[in-house]
Amino acid sequence: xxxxxxxxxxxxxxxxxxxxxxxKKLLLNTTALGNIAKDAHDRIxxxxxxxxxxDLDHGDRLALIGVNGAGKSTLLKxxxxxxxxxxxxxHASGRVSALLTASVGLNPDATGRENIVMRGMFMDVHxxxxxARVEEVAAFTELGHYLDMPVRTxxxxxxxxxxxxxxxxxPPEILLMxxxxxxxxxxxxxxxxxxxxxxxxxxxxxxxxxxxxPLLKEWCNRxxxxxxxxxxxxxxVEEVAAxxxxxxxx
Amino acid sequence: MPDTAPSEPIxxxxxLAPGRARLARRDxxxxxxxxxxxxALALQDIRLRYRGxxxxxxxxxxxxxxxxxxxxFIYARLFQTDTRSYMxxxxxxxxxxxxxxxxxxxxxxxxxxxxxxxxxxxxxxxxHAYRVVCRNFIIFAHSLVLVPIGLAALRIxxxxxxxxxxxxxxxxxxxxxxxxxxxxxxxxxxRDIPPIVASFVQVAFFVTPVFWPIEALGEYRGIxxxxxxxxxxxxxxxxxxxQATAATSWPVLLAATVVGCAVSFALFARFRSRIAxxx
Numbered sequence: 001x002x003x004x005x006x007x008x009x010x011x012x013x014x015x016x017x018x019x020x021x022x023x024k025k026l027l028l029n030t031t032a033l034g035n036i037a038k039d040a041h042d043r044i045x046x047x048x049x050x051x052x053x054x055d056l057d058h059g060d061r062l063a064l065i066g067v068n069g070a071g072k073s074t075l076l077k078x079x080x081x082x083x084x085x086x087x088x089x090x091h092a093s094g095r096v097s098a099l100l101t102a103s104v105g106l107n108p109d110a111t112g113r114e115n116i117v118m119r120g121m122f123m124d125v126h127x128x129x130x131x132a133r134v135e136e137v138a139a140f141t142e143l144g145h146y147l148d149m150p151v152r153t154x155x156x157x158x159x160x161x162x163x164x165x166x167x168x169x170x171p172p173e174i175l176l177m178x179x180x181x182x183x184x185x186x187x188x189x190x191x192x193x194x195x196x197x198x199x200x201x202x203x204x205x206x207x208x209x210x211x212x213x214p215l216l217k218e219w220c221n222r223x224x225x226x227x228x229x230x231x232x233x234x235x236x237v238e239e240v241a242a243x244x245x246x247x248x249x250x
Numbered sequence: 251m252p253d254t255a256p257s258e259p260i261x262x263x264x265x266l267a268p269g270r271a272r273l274a275r276r277d278x279x280x281x282x283x284x285x286x287x288x289x290a291l292a293l294q295d296i297r298l299r300y301r302g303x304x305x306x307x308x309x310x311x312x313x314x315x316x317x318x319x320x321x322x323f324i325y326a327r328l329f330q331t332d333t334r335s336y337m338x339x340x341x342x343x344x345x346x347x348x349x350x351x352x353x354x355x356x357x358x359x360x361x362x363x364x365x366x367x368x369x370x371x372x373x374x375x376x377x378h379a380y381r382v383v384c385r386n387f388i389i390f391a392h393s394l395v396l397v398p399i400g401l402a403a404l405r406i407x408x409x410x411x412x413x414x415x416x417x418x419x420x421x422x423x424x425x426x427x428x429x430x431x432x433x434x435x436x437x438x439x440x441r442d443i444p445p446i447v448a449s450f451v452q453v454a455f456f457v458t459p460v461f462w463p464i465e466a467l468g469e470y471r472g473i474x475x476x477x478x479x480x481x482x483x484x485x486x487x488x489x490x491x492x493q494a495t496a497a498t499s500w501p502v503l504l505a506a507t508v509v510g511c512a513v514s515f516a517l518f519a520r521f522r523s524r525i526a527x528x529x
Contacts, residue, residue: 014527023440077526081372084523100370107366109298118294122371127290 002094002173002204004056004079009088011074011229013046048074049085049229056174056205063220063237064209065244070226072209076100076176079207094204097123097172099164112147112154112162113138119166133169140165140195142188157188164192168199175203179210213241274519281376288377292384307392314344314393321461329463334404340461341400342487347460349390350482351451353426356382358444360434365529375518375525379430383423397490411489418485418503425482425507428514435521438528454479464496475499478506 049071056062064072077083078090080098106115116137120130138147141161146154154162200206200219210216216223216237223240225233233240281288300306318341326336357379361368364378401408437443458479464471474480475496481503488495 014524023436023442023446077369082369083526096372098370107294107298109301110294114294118291121287121290122367122373124284124287124373126286 001058002092003058004054004092004094004174004205005090006052006054006078007089007091009049009052009054009078009085009090010047011049011071011078011083012086013048013074015046047229049078052078052088052229052231054224054231056207058204060205060222061200061220062205062207063216063223063240064207064226065213065216065223065240066226071229072226073100073178074229075226076178076207076209079174080176092174094173095123095170096174096176097167097170098176099167100176100178106151106159106163106166108152109150111150112141112143115151115162116147116166116169120170123170123172125170137165137169140191161188164188164195168195171199171202173204175199175206177206177208177210179208179212213245217241270519270522271515274515274522277374277518277522278376281374281380284374284377285380287373288380288384291377291381292388295381295385296388307389310348310389311393311396314341314348315396318344318396325461329466331463336463338400338404338406338491339463339487341396342490343460343483345390345393345396346483346486347455347458348393349386350422350479351455352386352389353383353422354429354433354451355444355448356386357426357430357433358437358447360430361438361525361529362434368526368529375522376427376431379427379434382430382434383426386426387419387423401490407492408490409492411492414489414495415486418482418489421485421503421507422482425503425510428507428510431518432510432514435517435525435528438525439521458483476502478502481506 052075064075066072074083076098077100078085079092080096080100081090081092082098084090107118110118113134116134117127117130120133121127141147143158143161146158147162151159151162206219208216208220220237223233223235223237224231225240225244233243296307300309303309305312318337322333322337322340325340326333329336360378360382361375364381367373368375368378398408433443433447437447458477459467459474460483464474464480467474475498481496481499484495484499485503488499
């Protein structure tokens with residue numbers, strides 16, 4: 001059974017400016033006494049998440065609500081196991097699939113088909129097994145012969161089709177989604193919706209970050225609201241959404 | 251307050267946070283276990299790099315061949331040795347040097363080149379390092395075909411010593427992994443590392459006995475004997491040419507391996523969790 005436990009999780013994000021990215025400058029500064037503290041550590045630390053505790057169990061459909069920069073994407077990356085928190089503990093079990101951005105680690109020089117196989121690999125599916133599924137994924141994208149062309153020749157809409165199909169090819173137990181689907185064309189969106197519903201019902205845990213409250217209300221059964229990296233509200237989607245809207249107006 | 255009051259005691263659900271060293275060991279072992287993954291990624295890299303070229307990685311073999319022939323005649327005169335013994339020495343030296351130098355320069359890109367993947371999917375970081383090593387060994391294998399051809403053409407017998415060269419290759423692979431992890435991390439954090447490393451490698455090519463005989467140093471041959479880059483070349487080159495390796499080569503190479511692995515592991519354990527933030 002899939003589950004996720006976060007205990008007092010904090011993420012501090014170092015933002016390196018040009019200077020602190022250079023070893024030469026670091027060394028020069030160490031020799032030029034006096035500037036060490038100021039320049040060698042001339043980096044801004046962003047507190048992206050602080051003290052988040054969260055329990056997710058089978059059947060949970062969590063909505064992440066919050067303004068831009070509230071920490072929604074960072075939290076998704078922590079849940080996906082991409083970012084290890086700087087403090088706190090994460091314990092999770094279950095196959096995770098994260099649909100975080102539209103590029104999903106596609107290789108621009110490889111063809112659509114190759115990317116399908118490659119993405120499968122990153123999800124721990126052997127290429128042999130994945131090749132058997134390629135046709136199914138290819139059919140879903142409706143990209144036809146474009147699938148034999150390098151991905152860098154694709155339009156934005158085509159990329160989204162491919163990414164979505166590829167990322168959802170293997171049903172995950174824990175599904176994490178950031179809002180990015182909106183860029184697809186109407187026809188594809190309707191199709192994606194069908195697949196998404198199928199995927200959501202198939203997954204054990206789902207976390208969706210979005211600004212679209214109707215979408216969240218439709219698909220989620222729990223919600224938390226983030227503000228400045230902290231959980232400021234939690235409860236049913238209606239309650240939290242109402243709170244969010246009030247905050248937006250006031 | 252968030253409704254996160256746990257229904258079960260937390261301690262039962264959360265095992266004590268594993269130490270950094272254990273996480274790093276697990277990362278390395280998990281990566282190794284998924285050999286099919288980095289093998290497939292390495293093949294894919296090569297396929298993409300040489301897409302649209304009829305000869306593929308064999309281009310590199312041809313450029314090595316051209317270099318060997320051009321340099322062979324001239325430098326054999328310069329060093330006043332006969333071409334027949336200098337040519338194989340130069341060929342194997344250059345081929346092994348290409349392996350070592352690309353392991354080092356490519357190692358700088360271990361994590362930055364895989365940024366898109368690291369930011370999207372959680373897979374062991376070591377996989378990126380294994381991929382770099384695997385990719386460069388596949389390219390090395392392409393150049394290596396020149397060796398049996400050359401040896402046969404010059405009628406140099408290949409003896410049992412050649413097995414020693416295989417062992418040398420294996421040790422170089424281990425070194426490749428720590429180099430890829432160490433330089434990969436440094437380069438992710440400090441973006442001016444790759445050009446620094448590239449110029450270091452260029453200098454190293456001239457001060458290491460790759461294309462000139464170590465005997466030319468006379469009483470100063472110690473400078474080269476304690477150079478781990480020479481040791482790495484020697485353990486492959488000497489056995490292939492039916493000669494004994496220099497007495498210092500294996501000890502120097504193994505010492506470099508142990509020290510390199512230890513330093514690299516310590517830093518990997520310490521900073522592994524930061525790589526995703528750096529790239």
